Amino acid sequence: MFEIKQGLFQFEFTDNHAILGVSLEADFEDIRKRYMRIARRLHPDTCPFDNPQDHELAKQLLAKLVSPAYNQFSKEGERKEYILLLKTMGDRTVKEQHNLKLQTEAAQKLIQASDYQTAYETAIQELAKNQYESPQKVLEIIGKISELNLIYLLRKHQKGGSSPAPSPKVIDQTPPPPSVMPKKDSFVEQACRRAEQLMASQNYAQAILELKDAIKREPDNSHCHGLLGLVYLKQNQPKLATPHINRALQLNPKQPQALEAKKQLEKATPQAGAKSKTAQPASKKSEGGLFGGLFGGKKK
Incomplete structure (x- = not known):
């Protein structure tokens, strides 16, 4: 912004x-x-x-x-x-x-x-x-x-x-710019950059807010959707990640973050299926985590 x-x-x-x-x-x-x-x-x-x-x-x-x-x-x-x-x-x-x-x-x-x-x-x-x-x-x-x-x-x-x-x-x-007001046309680019920095520091909740705000501005931005899919996976929320991964690849089949997220999702899915019958309590615990507890992970 x-x-x-x-x-x-x-x-x-x-x-x-x-x-x-x-x-x-x-x-x-x-x-x-x-x-x-x-x-x-x-x-x-x-x-x-x-x-x-x-x-x-x-x-x-x-x-x-x-x-x-x-x-x-x-x-x-x-x-x-x-x-x-x-x-x-x-x-x-x-x-x-x-x-x-x-x-x-x-x-x-x-x-x-x-x-x-x-x-x-x-x-x-x-x-x-x-x-x-x-x-x-x-x-x-x-x-x-x-x-x-x-x-x-x-x-x-x-x-x-x-x-x-x-x-x-x-x-x-060079002289300083005449205006220091935020440039609207650079909003999405700046939001994606901030989100990547937040993801690197594991501040996933704030990264999600940045990307959701950016997608409101540009609903068809493949970079935003790819990053949002990836950050949802980081929070163990594959159901929320999947539509953004798919949308990013529809817009750009070579979108790097979406491809990485898709690979992670495909790798995790069979493991999750194999453990679902024997490790259900642990699975529920992992879905909550730190951010789940803070932001409603235990609510039904």
Whole structure:
């Protein structure tokens, strides 16, 4: 729903630190406090925005951007995985430093700063002050923070951060986009990308919500149906998965997620049949699981 192309986002990486307006060195307690402040400002019951458009945008920012970012930090396993991904991104910035694209003066100053760590922390704090003051400017500021994160990773990983990064002359400087409102034509693409990230972190319930929302926009999108079939299988719900798998393959017989889901379904079906008479209690238990218990798995 929201599209950002600056900083680490240009590598198709979701910069959760930038979304929450915290530095890459922030500890979890600082992240938690920052999230609570943002959540109070954006939540429909407490947000101060009188304009209905701003009020709705604030709600969407909280649900689609801020809360998913915090969720990845709040779970220890996902947080460790994310930190490892950040290290990979640091190595990548060094390899692709001559192709990096920057749009902000702050990021270019950070390139040449002698004490880049202090300069970075100061710049992040300044941007974070006004990050969620206006819902209309949130994406713009997230992009600016992510550019600082990109340069910080570059400086940190390049020769241990002891020397300045390449000259700004190798950076493509383009003006920021005139509007930071979400682009409707990119909604489904962004939703599928978020769903894949959620599936990778085993947040299947949120992935399903993303994909259902996307399918409402584009009912004949094979990618959405393929992903939804696959995520239903991850939740041990083959009956819900099957129609989406079939629909995806009708639309695109080579749709990769649907083909993978179909293979998993065919592999699981005979096993389920063989065990149905002897392992009925265990089967019922597996159909509930964690998410079944939370979202009505025991209801008839």
